[in-house]
């Protein structure tokens with residue numbers, strides 16, 4: 001029977017989160033670093049929403065509804081070919097979900113640290129003044145976390161596809177588009193006014209943040225502590241003749 005399990009904010013979150021993470025991987029390039037950073041911060045806003053949603057959202061989206069006990073996991077694994085149904089997340093999916101949120105948060109935090117330390121940009125750009133600037137550990141953590149995230153995404157998609165093969169009647173894959181699963185017992189969720197407001201508020205913050213960052217790339221979260229130098233303006237000849245090898249403008253020779 002049709003049961004409304006994933007409300008609109010849950011589905012919108014899911015697709016914004018998936019798209020943003022895809023964009024973060026696509027902008028993993030030195031020339032696109034500013035965009036990469038904007039996307040990273042905006043994913044942090046999405047995570048903030050998901051945190052509150054996990055506490056005060058509708059039943060199946062709450063962390064308290066995630067069956068995380070070892071007992072539940074064992075039961076899930078021993079019933080994997082039978083037809084025990086889960087209205088919300090099954091235990092394996094719940095572990096992957098929690099891991100995804102934690103790893104994404106660590107990826108963003110290590111990303112902001114790398115951005116500040118190695119690029120001298122953003123909130124933590126002052127760390128580039130100190131002995132930290134020789135440190136590459138945060139970049140390594142950032143890369144490690146993002147690799148871990150890819151593994152979790154593969155696990156997530158693998159889980160969805162195997163669910164599709166083993167329990168097609170539940171319509172789990174469709175449910176992230178439509179909100180509806182097909183269950184033996186009807187279980188519907190409905191949002192209260194507070195939950196609607198929470199979803200709406202975060203969506204507005206998310207959109208405003210993107211608009212603000214794209215139109216205002218000199219903001220505190222992105223700005224470099226260095227002044228860009230236009231070598232061409234200082235000495236065009238230097239740029240055309242020497243810049244292929246010398247990256248720094250030798251003002252003491254070329255005054």
Ligand code: HEC
Nearest residue numbers: 237238239240241242243244245246247250251252253254
């Ligand atoms: C093909 C690459 C290349 C190009 C083009 C080039 N240089 Fe150099 N330059 C070098 C190398 C290599 C050194 C030696 C660096 C060293 O010893 O550390 C050097 C050294 C120098 C030095 C001495 C620096 C020092 O600290 O003693 C000066 C001055 C210099 N270049 C000026 C220029 C100027 C001016 C131009 C443009 C007209 C130019 N170079 C173009 C490769 C290049």
